[in-house]
Amino acid sequence: MDILIYYTSWLLLLCGAFFCAVGGLGILRLPDFYSRQHAAGITDTLGAALLLIGLILQAGLSLVGIKLVMILLFLLFTSPVATHTIAQAALQSGLKPKLAEKERDG
Amino acid sequence: MSNFVDIALLAFLALVALAVTRTLNLFATVALTGIYSLLMASIFTTLDAVDVAFTEAAVGAGISTVLFLATMALTTSHEKPHHHHNWAAIMATLITGSALVYGTLDMPHFGDPQAPIHQHVAPHYIEISPNEIGVPNMVTSVLATYRGYDTLGETAVIFTACMAVLLLLQRDRRGGNRNVMAVPDADQRRGGQSMQHAMILRVFSKFFIPLIFLFGLYVQFHGDYGPGGGFQAGVIFASGFILYTLVFGLEKARQVIPPRTLQALVAFGLLLYAGTGIATLVMGGQFLEYKALAHEATHGEHLGILFIELGVGITVAAVMTTIFFTFAGRGRS
Amino acid sequence: MFVAAMIGVLITMLLALVRAVLGPTVYDRILAVNMFGTKTVLLIAVLGFLTGRPEFLDLALVYVLINFIGTIAILKFVHYGDMSHSGQETS
Numbered sequence: 001m002d003i004l005i006y007y008t009s010w011l012l013l014l015c016g017a018f019f020c021a022v023g024g025l026g027i028l029r030l031p032d033f034y035s036r037q038h039a040a041g042i043t044d045t046l047g048a049a050l051l052l053i054g055l056i057l058q059a060g061l062s063l064v065g066i067k068l069v070m071i072l073l074f075l076l077f078t079s080p081v082a083t084h085t086i087a088q089a090a091l092q093s094g095l096k097p098k099l100a101e102k103e104r105d106g
Numbered sequence: 107m108s109n110f111v112d113i114a115l116l117a118f119l120a121l122v123a124l125a126v127t128r129t130l131n132l133f134a135t136v137a138l139t140g141i142y143s144l145l146m147a148s149i150f151t152t153l154d155a156v157d158v159a160f161t162e163a164a165v166g167a168g169i170s171t172v173l174f175l176a177t178m179a180l181t182t183s184h185e186k187p188h189h190h191h192n193w194a195a196i197m198a199t200l201i202t203g204s205a206l207v208y209g210t211l212d213m214p215h216f217g218d219p220q221a222p223i224h225q226h227v228a229p230h231y232i233e234i235s236p237n238e239i240g241v242p243n244m245v246t247s248v249l250a251t252y253r254g255y256d257t258l259g260e261t262a263v264i265f266t267a268c269m270a271v272l273l274l275l276q277r278d279r280r281g282g283n284r285n286v287m288a289v290p291d292a293d294q295r296r297g298g299q300s301m302q303h304a305m306i307l308r309v310f311s312k313f314f315i316p317l318i319f320l321f322g323l324y325v326q327f328h329g330d331y332g333p334g335g336g337f338q339a340g341v342i343f344a345s346g347f348i349l350y351t352l353v354f355g356l357e358k359a360r361q362v363i364p365p366r367t368l369q370a371l372v373a374f375g376l377l378l379y380a381g382t383g384i385a386t387l388v389m390g391g392q393f394l395e396y397k398a399l400a401h402e403a404t405h406g407e408h409l410g411i412l413f414i415e416l417g418v419g420i421t422v423a424a425v426m427t428t429i430f431f432t433f434a435g436r437g438r439s
Numbered sequence: 440m441f442v443a444a445m446i447g448v449l450i451t452m453l454l455a456l457v458r459a460v461l462g463p464t465v466y467d468r469i470l471a472v473n474m475f476g477t478k479t480v481l482l483i484a485v486l487g488f489l490t491g492r493p494e495f496l497d498l499a500l501v502y503v504l505i506n507f508i509g510t511i512a513i514l515k516f517v518h519y520g521d522m523s524h525s526g527q528e529t530s
Contacts, residue, residue: 009440010440013441013485014440014443016444016447017444018447020451020478020481023474024451024453024454025454027458027470027474028454036458036467037470040471040474043474044474044477047451047481051444051448051481051484051485052481055484055485064496067493067500071484071496071503074503074504075477075480075503077310078314078503078507079477081307081507082473082507082511083473084307085307085514086470086510089466089517089518090464090466095466111449111486121456125460129460133517134460134465137459137468137469137472141459141472144475144479147479148483151483151495152486152490154490154492156494156497156498159498160497163501163502163505164501167476167502167506168504168509171509171513175513176516179516314507321504325497345505349507349508
């Protein structure tokens with residue numbers, strides 16, 4: 001049982017770090033601001049959640065585990081609100097998303 | 107391994123510092139300064155100085171960024187580029203820098219156990235603090251008891267800074283009302299769109315701000331056992347008030363905490379701290395000798411630390427909130 | 440494995456930093472700084488486990504709060520030009 005928990009948390013930590021790195025790559029390579037928000041969102045939710053759940057499995061049911069659960073909850077609550085507010089401010093100030101060019105007839 | 111993390115973080119720090127000096131857009135500079143504070147806090151963490159990292163994170167990345175932004179609302183957003191080099195300044199910087207680096211060559215190596223700071227005072231504190239004071243967090247015991255007079259001085263400095271800001275920057279009531287007139291201009295500039303869209307932020311803040319205060323209380327009273335204490339708790343409280351101001355507006359925030367109450371709290375915290383010292387004098391000990399507060403020495407120490415941390419927390423929270431209200435109340439006029 | 444997680448988070452922080460320096464619009468920079476803050480939270484959590492000092496988690500909790508408040512402050516400033524605007528329609 002302990003070995004199972006150990007290897008599961010190992011896997012979760014690696015996946016979390018991988019998704020964080022993927023999101024980081026996305027924030028550099030994606031073309032415009034609104035698509036970069038998707039990349040940042042990946043790191044904030046998927047990457048952070050996998051990483052923290054891996055750490056929670058390591059810590060078990062203790063004060064450390066409960067604090068990690070609280071960190072996870074706070075992150076899952078504040079990241080979407082912050083992302084929404086940033087996107088809304090950008091939209092209201094007139095930043096236009098980069099759309100595909102329409103096909104012109106003849 | 108920890109060396110690698112240290113080197114990586116210090117390299118980031120150098121990069122960010124370089125970027126701060128070379129960027130002309132002041133807004134980007136403020137954002138980069140916030141990142142600099144976060145990096146410093148991470149470096150403090152790798153150096154095992156958790157209390158310092160705590161304070162650096164709360165003050166540097168939170169309050170300082172907010173105050174810089176409030177200041178930038180009063181001025182332009184671009185630095186003027188310099189086209190000529192100031193050779194005298196460069197030479198002076200190089201000479202002073204080399205002198206400083208030369209001075210550090212004589213110092214003991216980083217983490218050397220034979221260094222003088224590890225020989226005399228530090229082992230003494232580490233040995234006698236658990237028995238004399240009985241508080242697990244030794245940083246709190248040094249800050250509050252062994253160096254309690256210094257901490258009183260620091261709190262007085264924070265109080266003085268608040269007084270200076272109030273004297274220089276606070277407008278009278280009529281000046282404050284002028285800002286309410288400025289608000290429709292901001293709306294017209296943005297095309298008259300209302301911010302009903304901010305409902306998500308508003309609802310979320312109503313849920314989140316009490317949690318911030320609860321966490322501030324936890325940090326205040328848990329400072330004996332883990333990282334925390336008066337300074338950090340005060341800054342967290344102030345951050346809660348700042349978030350309320352940002353989401354609901356300065357007028358409402360001023361109704362929730364009237365500035366007069368804040369000024370009274372600023373003075374009250376410092377008086378609580380000094381008053382504890384006077385109470386120890388009255389009970390027969392020396393100034394700030396908490397042993398005299400109760401019949402048993404460790405109980406007296408705990409009581410004394412509780413009161414002075416409370417005093418520090420109240421003063422710091424009220425000072426940070428007052429400074430923010432004063433800066434935010436200037437606005438663009 | 441903590442080492443691998445830490446390296447992943449450090450790489451992400453570096454990439455966010457590059458975007459914060461480059462980002463053509465101001466909102467790119469705000470996004471990058473927000474992301475940097477949440478990665479710092481993860482870094483502190485993993486660092487706490489690596490060095491065996493779980494007291495660092497209090498620090499991570501504070502960063503989550505401070506990061507959020509800093510992002511909202513920057514947005515208020517950029518959007519409205521000052522910090523005292525309440526966002527209500529004034530009539």
